[in-house]
Amino acid sequence: MSKKIVQVYDRPAGGWGALKSVAQQIIAQGIPAKGARTLLSANQPDGFDCPGCAWPDQDHTSTFEFCENGAKAIAAESTARRATPELIAQHTVAWLAQQSDHWLEGQGRLTRPMRYHRASDRYREIGWDEAFDLIAARLNALASPNDAIFYTSGRTSNEAAFLYQLFVREFGTNNFPDCSNMCHEPSGYAMREAVGVGKGTVLLSDFQLADALFIFGQNPGTNHPRMLGELRGAAKRGAAIVSFNPLRERGLEKFQNPQSAGEMLGDGATAISSDYFQLKIGGDLAAVKGMIKCVLEADAAAQASGAARLIDVAFIAEHTANFAAFMADVLAEPWDVIVRESGLELAQIRRAADVYMGAGKVIACWGMGITQHRHSVATIQMITNLLLLRGNIGRPGAGPCPVRGHSNVQGDRTMGIFEKPKPAFLDRLGEVFDFTPPREHGYDTVGAIEAMLAEPGKVFFAMGGNFAAATPDTQVTERALRQCGLTVHVATKLNRSHLVCGAEALILPCLGRTEIDQQASGPQAVSVEDSMSMVHLSSGINAPSSPTLLSEPMIVARLAVATLKGRSKTDWMGLVADYDRIRDKIAAVFEDFADFNARVKVPGGFHLRNTAAERLWLTATGKANFYAHPVPTDLPIHLARSGRASPVFNLTTMRSHDQYNTTIYGMNDRYRGVFGERRVLFINPDDIAELGLQAGAWVDLESLCDDGARRQAKRFLLVGYNIPRGCVAAYFPETNGLVPLSSFADFARTPTSKSIPIVLTAHAAAA
Incomplete structure (x- = not known):
């Protein structure tokens, strides 16, 4: 068992740490020569597509078209280890089931x-x-x-x-x-209703044209590392990058490009997010609706003073339906509800709206931090509403970009x-x-x-x-x-x-x-x-x-x-x-x-043709549809906290940096400073103190659901982290058992793995 270490990671994402990790993986799989040769064929015209994420390739003539986690996937597939029938038959299935996911992965092909x-x-x-x-x-x-x-x-x-x-x-x-069904089903459902296509409308080239990029519920540094190259390029040319995430994620803060000799040799790095808003888990719908309310209020003021409009009136009139009812709903949403449910200050919401209004071309990206909630479809349609407001769909440098996982x-x-x-x-x-x-x-x-x-x-x-x-x-x-x-x-x-x-x-x-x-x-x-x-x-x-x-x-x-x-x-x-x-x-x-x-x-x-990118709307109305959604105040976390005196936390599941989906390549999470342990719970230090515990203590987790079933995950290490109070995070699949089968997204039925009400109790070690 590797030594358990928890420490602050203050280096940028990428850099020498990524190169070292790739080298370690190739050596660990027993394929130093084969592994290097294989990596050079990844995402090349005459080679293979990386079995990792679905992020597109910028330049098929580049020698290096892989990232750290893609390299891990390739090395793991190319391993010299073999899980032969003879090897597996040495053990009973009951014994094998007691081993870790990392151990099972390590047995080879x-x-x-x-x-x-x-x-x-x-x-x-x-x-x-x-x-x-x-x-x-x-x-x-x-x-x-x-x-x-x-x-x-x-x-x-x-x-x-x-x-x-x-x-x-x-x-x-x-x-x-x-x-x-377990990841981006809400994206397809929401966008088909709104714009007639269940896919993003942007190309990789649009990232070179956008004035602003808004990133919701996504951690590209671990889940789509090659995306950091596009974000780095956008940041260097002055585009605004606005990130919404409950946790501070290193890849959204700073990136050292392993392919940049200047950054590597000079130990330099590029700041990624121009603004970073740590909202509450599940607070994205409220935050985006608040931004839209700011835009509509500013537009009304501009119209009253005879200044230039801040919404795209011509686009809305020609290409959209339901705008009047949508506008009335947004303006009627109380600010105190928006602020409380987003977890942001009003000034932060106004700042995000100002960036949006000041940008001519805007791309909105999102990941599973958006899709795995009960209100995920409504949240995605609210993000789409934001883009429609200023005509940011169907033109270069703008559009929705759901970032999918599997290749x-x-x-x-x-x-x-x-x-x-x-x-x-x-x-x-x-x-x-x-x-x-x-x-x-x-x-x-x-x-x-x-x-x-x-x-x-x-x-x-x-x-x-x-x-x-x-x-x-x-x-x-x-x-x-x-x-x-x-x-x-x-x-x-x-x-x-x-x-x-x-x-x-x-x-x-x-x-x-x-x-x-x-x-x-x-x-x-x-x-x-x-x-x-x-x-x-x-x-x-x-x-x-x-x-x-x-x-x-x-x-x-x-x-x-x-x-x-x-x-x-x-x-x-x-x-x-x-x-x-x-x-x-x-x-x-x-x-x-x-x-x-x-x-x-x-x-x-x-x-493939994308009709929404052509402003051809294959919807029931024949136009892009604005959808009104109230800021929800009856989510599982609200119901679980109602009438309960003891603290109820909202748990989000996530990946470590040494895994891809359920495949565990190692026991470390470098960017979050955790080494040698996966059963960890990231929690605000003030919440640890209020519980009367200390960082490094072990706790048991129990989810709250009204179906009468008891769901527990035992013995998790408390790790103090920069996350809003009342919010906690842990890795999946270790915490999947806390998600009730009956808890899924409205309309899309995606499990709500990013918003699980839980209570914590001190772990009692076995006598």
Whole structure:
């Protein structure tokens, strides 16, 4: 066990610390030469797309197109370690389940398919044919196709996702819970209603034109480090960068670019945020509505005095609907409610509004600090309202920018991984592949867990990911999975979900993004879509970790052949012999992918059309819609605190700097000054004192919910941190069990992992 250290980190993000961390990861994985060579092919025209985040590539001719956390993901995938069936069979599943996520990750790459044997409580090798026959038999024995659930991870390529949704729909269901349900589902829902497109409207080039960038609920220094390059460039040319975040995050304060010889050798750095507002957890809607109220009040004053208007009257009249009702709602919202619920002073809100009014072109970015609240859809629509107010959508240097996580989570949804498919899409899919797709809406993530709980015996199939660790209400989710008749996980490495077995369980190892995908016609490339709707190719360069690995498209095709015998008219094996054939079918189904193969083979790929960026509004009104939302005062935290004398804290979950989603690369969180420990609770020092405790004490956490269930997470180290009083933060997945399954975003049903009412008690050490 590494030594536990808590200290103040006062260095900039990036810099020598990032380079040292990359070197340590490459050495730790036993691949010094291979790792360096592999990194140089990351995000290159003839290389592979980083398996980390979905941030786009600025310059495909640059030698270095990776960041620290991308390097960790690449090194981890390219590791010399192998989790063979023989290695895994040395331990029972019960023993493996007691090990940390970091330990499971550290066992290395899976090499051959394995089947769980309940009598011995061990996984043992199984042949590929036998595995596919088993899955097919269990699927075909179900009373209804809707008794099968098909999960998707955001690292799945466009080609694999397209084949996957085709197979599942030919099988007969729309049960597609996917990682979007747990992250940016509210972004898609809110923006489709407001502007007709569920994606951001900006390109990377817009960051070079914006006069101001507003960043909400996001920590790019850890979650999207390459974004810091764009923020650094904007700051250097004088653009305002306004950050809203409850915690002081080093990446939003100062950045030392590892690719800048001047900054590195001179130990210089670039200040990122021109203004940094530490609002309360969940206070973003109130803060943004307050900014809008400032703009409307200033505009009224300007109009009265004959000065230039501060809203874009022409844009609002031509392109928007519902403005009058929206304006009335904003002006009627009391300032005391806005100030109290935002956690900011009125002067701070006015300052943010002044920056907005003084900027000609504005980009608004947000992450999961916005999307994982009950009122997330309303918050995103309020951010969209702010942009619409001055015409900041549909012109260069301006627009909404939801920053997504997984490298192809946006592409998976584009390919049809959605439990509520549009009829037009189903019509076209059925026409191209000559079958009748199911029309009944399927399960999202919360719905899938509820269904597995209510109806034992379902088949759960996961195309990547770590479902048990990523989802809320951990004990409930694990109980749901264990009630399944069969659980199947396609994966590159062992993870927590593989140890939560149904009556039968399989692990199917697949190729990683960095590996050569050899099929009948030769080496294959797959495509991915980044956060800004750029679609480009990814080609692995490393030999497969095991000769028995299959690609995800091949796994889908072979499963389809085994399951749909005599029922499918699709030439599954012909499609996976040459992925160009898959892309031709994608082009036949989606008109935005016309000439897919030709366009994607141009270095850098191509951009998918975005109608909102063209000011073509595909909404019910035919215009961009202003949406009125009251500042909420009845959130779970309000209800939990009502009538309770003892302190109730609002907990937000977050990543450490040594993890990506549920994958734990190490035990350190360098930018927050925590080393060797993950069970920590970041809390305001004054709150520690009021509790009668000291930093370094251990506490137990218990979430508050009116469903009668008791949810606890025990033994967390108190760490004093710069965070507003009443707010606390801890890492996931360690605290996912505190999130009730019933607590999710209005309309979008995303678990509320960023706003969990909890109480703290001193931890009683076992005697």
